[in-house]
């Protein structure tokens with residue numbers, strides 16, 4: 001993986017405008033990993049994908065993250081500052097990898113289930129389902145590979161609820177980077193809770209703010225000096241800031 005230039009980042013941002021979040025994540029990774037086939041990136045488990053996005057975020061905007069949260073107890077607005085290292089999962093994705101897909105198996109109460117971890121192709125396939133429960137069930141169906149009951153093949157849609165729950169829990173354990181939670185505590189009322197952190201939407205909203213800022217800078221410099229957009233974007237941020245200060249005097 002390599003860091004992206006200002007020009008490349010803008011082009012990713014532009015392509016991602018019309019894309020759903022799962023596709024934006026792949027557009028970012030494809031630009032940063034030109035040697036990985038797009039199909040291989042799409043087959044990474046969500047945790048593997050997010051680990052790579054964290055690395056790319058660190059190389060693009062640095063290791064520090066600043067996020068906002070609202071206390072569900074009293075409505076106080078909190079500013080959270082943490083680092084990429086704080087939310088990196090200590091245990092990387094588990095399971096055997098075959099043809100780019102991570103497969104796992106589980107034995108529970110006479111059942112033996114083989115399944116794989118959800119990837120970007122699954123997320124894209126189940127998007128637009130509307131309600132969360134239907135989306136989750138469909139996602140799970142995509143990921144169940146085979147099931148046996150007392151040694152006999154059985155249909156994966158016939159599995160009892162406790163077996164399904166165990167599979168879901170095993171998936172979360174095996175791909176812990178896919179579900180990052182921040183333990184929060186409100187300084188105003190003492191309420192404690194957990195907030196989900198989604199690197200895709202976080203990184204994309206940062207990229208959005210960055211793109212608006214840099215396009216305004218290009219506008220100012222191009223208007224003042226007549227320079228081309230590509231030349232302005234190719235400058236280091238320090239040199240760009242210097243000229244901007246000259247223009248604003």
Ligand SMILES: [Zn+2]
Nearest residue numbers: 071074186189
């Ligand atoms: Zn509070």
